[in-house]
Amino acid sequence: MDSDEGLFAFLDDLEQQAQALYEADRASELADRSRSEYAAVTLVSRLMASLDDDVTLDLLGVGPVSGRLRRVGPDWCLVHGAAQDWVLRLAAVKAVEGVSARSVPEVAWSPVSRLGLGSALRRLADTGVRCRLHGVDGTTRDGVLGRVGADFVEVTVAEGRVVLVARQVVAAVQSRT
CATH class of the missing domain: 2.30.30.600 (SH3 type barrels.)
Known part of the structure; x- marks a missing residue:
């Protein structure tokens, strides 16, 4: 593996980690929003x-x-x-x-x-x-x-x-x- 391939693999790995963190944060935000929206249900x-x-x-x-x-x-x-x-x-x-x-x-x-x-x-x-x-x-x-x-x-x-x-x-x- 040359240095370009290693760099791209490293960047792909960082991007996947960032995506996983974003999805975990988004799931938590959606759960919070769902709870607060339900508070308006009569x-x-x-x-x-x-x-x-x-x-x-x-x-x-x-x-x-x-x-x-x-x-x-x-x-x-x-x-x-x-x-x-x-x-x-x-x-x-x-x-x-x-x-x-x-x-x-x-x-x-x-x-x-x-x-x-x-x-x-x-x-x-x-x-x-x-x-x-x-x-x-x-x-x-x-x-x-x-x-x-x-x-x-x-x-x-x-x-x-x-x-x-x-x-x-x-x-x-x-x-x-």
């Missing part, structure tokens, strides 16, 4: 990727609710259970099982998916169906939803009495049909 985006899947959501004051995930909004979801539907306020969710490993970022949501809990409650009120409101403290109220305000919902209970229920204490609304 529960709602994971639920959005799980539409039409069977899920179980554990709620404050209610316990586990299982069924097919039908709709997801920014602060609520609709679960179709055995012969009844559940509108669940996501702030009352303690744990979720059965969701997809993927997520759907908010920019990919349909305009309908951007409607909040108030829209879901107004839809229930429009149907006039009897419901059971479950509170985060375990209380329940049976009745028909009426008007929906900015931070409350009217519920017509026994004997035609109207009760205002603050939205922040609602864990779920269960249809009674």
Whole structure:
């Protein structure tokens, strides 16, 4: 081997070492970036990727609710259970099982998916169906939803009495049909 071949072999070896160091550094950087990017993933985006899947959501004051995930909004979801539907306020969710490993970022949501809990409650009120409101403290109220305000919902209970229920204490609304 002459001096030129030795020099080229030495330079090739240095280049391979540099490439290996670069790849190791890049793998570490990608892992760090992946962790920091995942920190932006929300529960709602994971639920959005799980539409039409069977899920179980554990709620404050209610316990586990299982069924097919039908709709997801920014602060609520609709679960179709055995012969009844559940509108669940996501702030009352303690744990979720059965969701997809993927997520759907908010920019990919349909305009309908951007409607909040108030829209879901107004839809229930429009149907006039009897419901059971479950509170985060375990209380329940049976009745028909009426008007929906900015931070409350009217519920017509026994004997035609109207009760205002603050939205922040609602864990779920269960249809009674």
